[in-house]
Every structure is written in structure tokens, then in C-alpha cells.
Amino acid sequence: MVATQPELNHKIQVVLVWGNNPPVNLTLLKSLPNLKAIVNGGVGVDHLEIALINSFGVKVSNTPNVVDNSTADMAMGLMLTSGRRIIQGDRFSRDHKDGEDLDESLLGTDISGGTLGIVGMGRIGYKVAKRAAAFDMKILYHNRNRRPEEEERSVRATYCPMLADLLGTSDFIVVAVNLTKQSTHLIGREQLSAMKPSATLINISRGMVVDQEALVEALQNKWIRSAALDVTYPEPLPRDHPLLSLPDVIVLPHMGTHTLETSGHMVQRMLTNALAAMAGETPPDEVTV
């Protein structure tokens, strides 16, 4: 629209961003003189240059909280699907030949009683802990800040001041941090080689939190057993990327919030933020640098 109907540009007060589209770049910002807000669907805003956008007098908002349950559910879904070999089992049911053997690859890893390491215990990480506690999992977590004791006790989680503290003992590791400069490649060769060979890495944060080349190396050399990724970089991966053909790797198209209910809540929240901006108020979910 910005390109094809420029006479409408002055009318646009809000740009709604969904699935990182439309890309918010200099060209867009310069062509919308009355723009008040970039209203993002989703909580991650690593794809938006907030300082640049603010310099045009434009606010940025996201949709925190409403995404937490479905994203935590997705983390559990990935852990259980991977741990109990659901994809391999289903494939065997459909493709097996007469008298073909159940491979040892179908033998799973117990979730109940296993150790879960949560990297990033924000709202989403905490909800993952709550769900995992119901499976009697032992929970270790690493976070910039320690949670209050009652919150730890409520999900039976033990704080690890260093990320390294949870790498060697976790059967499953869920990465649930924001993507920032500090968290880029937080999980790299060093971390992957410290993990148990039987462990599974689950990433529901952003692709770039994990050093993807190191992950490929780790899987090929069996430093870890498997990976389950809702996020990669880029999204989608090129069709010949090794992650797509490694056994024991689940790759999903960034669908942690893809339920009708949550998508509906996100859109409602976006509207709340958009209407506030248009009324000249601060959007309730404004994100600043």
C-alpha cells in the first residue's frame, strides 16, 4: 500500500506488524508522516530498531502476557514429542514393512522424574516450570536475576547462578530468553559439549540465541541426542539446511502462539495498543530501549 497507493500514506497512523511483516525500515518510516505507533503482534521485538523508530516520534508496542500460556504449552509439547519419539513412532506405524523391527531409536527418555534446565525464567520460563513440576521433574534454572524463594518453592526449582551449572545434569534444556546482544549465541559449542549425550535442546526463544552451526556439529557428533526448535535463523531455513535432514530434530515454523485463542487475544491487545496511540496516549504495552 505504501508503494502502490502513496496518496493514502498521510492517513496511516498505525502499522500492525504480524510475523515480522511488514518490515519496518527507513523507507517505511519516512513515507508515513502521521505514523504514531508500530504495533507488534507477539512479545519479541528484536526485529524492530526501536531507537530508530522512536527518533521519528513513533512508539513501539508488543503483546506480552497473552502469549505466555501457548508458548509454554509449545515448549512442553516439543519436550514430550521429542522425548517420547512421537514422530518416529507415528512414522513406523505408517511405513513399517511386514515383520520389521521396532528400532532402538523408538525407545524414549522419561520426562517424569527427569531433570529440566530452564535458561531464562521470565514469565514464559516460569510457566514452563509450573507445567514441568506437575510431571515430577527436577527443575534447574538460570536467569539474570534470581526469583523470590516462594516462587522457586512453588515449582520446586533450584537457581543456577552460572549457565554451566545446569548443562551437565539436565536431560532437557528449554531456552526461553529474549534475544539481545548478550543472549546471541548463548548456546554455542562450549555449552553444547557440556550437555549430556542423552539430552535434548528445546528452543522457543529466537533462532540466534543458539549458534546453529555449533548445533549441527553437536548433533552430528552426538554431543547431544536431539533438538526441538520452534525458532531458527533464518525462518524458514533454506531447503538444503542440515537441520532439516538430521534424525531426532524437530523443526517447527515459529508457531508457539498459533492457536485461535491466543491469536485472538494478541489481536485484541494490538487493537488496544493501536487505539491508545491514535488517541495520543501511551500504548499500555509500549516497549522502549
Place this chain on the structure above:
Amino acid sequence: MQEEEKPWALISEVGGDNGYLEELVDLMRQHFRIILHKDLQSDPHLHAAKIQVMFMWRYLPMAESSLLRSLPSLKVIAGAGVGTDHLDLPFIADLGLKVTNTPGVVSDATADMAMALLLASARKVLQAHQTTVDPKTTQMPNGLMGFEVTGSTIGIIGMGDIGYKIAERSKGFNMNILYHNRTRRDASAERSVGATYCDTVDELLRRSDFVMVAVCLTPDTAGMIGRRELSLMKPSATLVNISRGRVVDQDALVRALQSRTIHAAALDVTHPEPLPRGHPLLSLPNVIITPHIGTQTYSTARRIVKAMVDNALAALTGRPIPNEVKPK
């Protein structure tokens, strides 16, 4: 114990589809000398009279009359898992044999499997993964919407050990938990997981987003989920079966899925196992079928074998048997 003192036990095979991992057989070898079924068959006169225990794993060796009658020293059939619907218990008891199973040790793994099937189905993990990793895919399934698990309603049919553990796990997702059981659980057990008793299965079927079948297979439960029950379910609902294939009328399930009477099914058990290639269930969308691996994890397999060994040793030494199964 000296090797010569150890009693002899018959097992199916090591490795392969229905065989044991080597390390599991080593657990048995601590207390027993092991004969493989194929070795028994190739030289019955050498081995048959020695065998006092038959361990059954994934239904093998089959407890057929001809086999049982050929083992004069056999005292106990020690099975893996909790179901005994595949055994003719009165017949076996008439032969003077004891039967044991392994409840308890399988409950956590089976409850986990139930939740895995529920989540994988609800969030369309298999479809999304298959499209995403396919080199020929040009368009990502970005509009593929799943069903919200948090806050949804699960109806658990059969609230035994396993059903209750499913309820505990569902509570972590803030699910609304309904259940039906032959006998109602006591109030504190209900309160502890926030479960609501449904007097009738019908009520549970009408209200549930996920119908979870966790009963034993008995003459009463065979076919209990049929055309009528499926028609009472919500069109958006999912059937999850971790009990036995025959608890569900499979033909009725096929028709219900084809006509969109229900949305999806996730089954760890079918009838038969495995399903023949070309079976309609295998070509329906929104269906997950796993090859009865509900208890199949490294740790649980070890616990099962240890329990089988304990049961068998107790039977041979006349001690109280931890998990004896008697005909009704």
C-alpha cells in the same frame, strides 16, 4: 548366587522388534539362566524340563496351550506391563501356574505418553514438522492453527493409577478436569487435582475438548467408545487412547473422523497391533498412531524388568508375590 543354582527362564528374543535390549537381559541374568524361545524350539528335549519361569515382553512368547503344556517345571508367567487381557487367566490358573504383571512402575511413563499424544495432536506438531523439513516445501504453514491446551477441558475415562497421574499433569496446564470411573475417588483425591466426577460417560463426552481413555480392557469396556459415544463428542474434540485398541470401536472411529464428527485422534494402541498397511486410520488427517510404546523408555524398561524378576523370584521361593494377577 552360583550360576548352577540359578533357575532357568524362557524369554522371546534379544534385540529386534519384540526383543529385549542386551542390558535388560543382563538384569535377568543376575538371577536366572536364560533360554531364548528359538533355542527351545530347536532343541525342546534339552531345555523344556528345566524352565520354571516364562518372562513375557510385548506379548511374547505367546502363552499358548501347546507351549505351556510342554514345560513341566513352569511355575510362573511373569509379564511386562499392567494389561493382562491377552492372557486366558482361568486356563493358566487351571494349569497350576501363577501370573504376574508390573503395575506401578509403568504409570508415570504411560501418563507422560498420554500427555505427549495430547499436546502433539493439539498443537499440530507432526503436520507442521513434516511440512517444515520437507525440501520440496515452498510455502510454510504459517496459518496452521492449533488448539489451546491451557484452560481446556480434559475428560479422563478410567481414573486408576494412570488416569490420576494424567490428571496431575493436566492440572499443570490449568486444564478443567472431568473424570468417569466405576467408583468415584474420595473427595481429597478429587480436590488435590481439581477433578470433577461425571456420573455418566455421556456428560463427560459432551463437555470435553480432549477425551482420554485410560481404562483396563474387560468385557465391560470393550467397544465402550463407539458410534454413539463419538457422536456425543464436540466436533472440535480429540480422542486419545492409551488403554487397549479394543476399547474403541475402530470402524466407528474411522467414520467419525471422516465425517468430522470429531476433529482428531491420537492412539498408542490399536486393534490389531500393528495396523495393516492401507488401514483407513493411517490415511486420515489429524490422526497420530504410535506403535504401543507407552512404557518404552530406557529407565522404565529397566524398572519393568526388575519388577518382572522380583515377581518371578517371589513365585519360585514361595514368598508373597508383589504383583500376582488372579482370574476374577
